[in-house]
Amino acid sequence: MRVGVLNCGMSVLFRCRVDDRLLAKARCVTEALGTDPAEAFRMFLTEMVRTQRLPLALSLKGEGELEKKRRNEILRGLDDSEGW
Secondary structure, X not given: OOEXXXXXXXXXXXXXXXXXXXXHHHHHHHHHXXXXXXXXXXXXXXXXXXXXXXXXXXXXXOOOOOOHHHHHXXXXXXXXXXXX
16 A cells, blocks of 8 residues: 655645546445545544544454454455455
């Protein structure tokens, strides 16, 4: 993933490369929620700053959480890539 940051006055334009199929699927989800991927990312950053942690449950294995193998299967299905 390549990330770029451009200062545009009071706000910053944050750019990163994302697989087009993954972005299309993300758009479907965010549209169903009444928002868009850019706003979802702003919400992600806001929650990260507010809580001082990533707003995700990351785990190799835990009660009520996905096992690593199942998580990887889901991720493979999302972007149809063999790179996992």
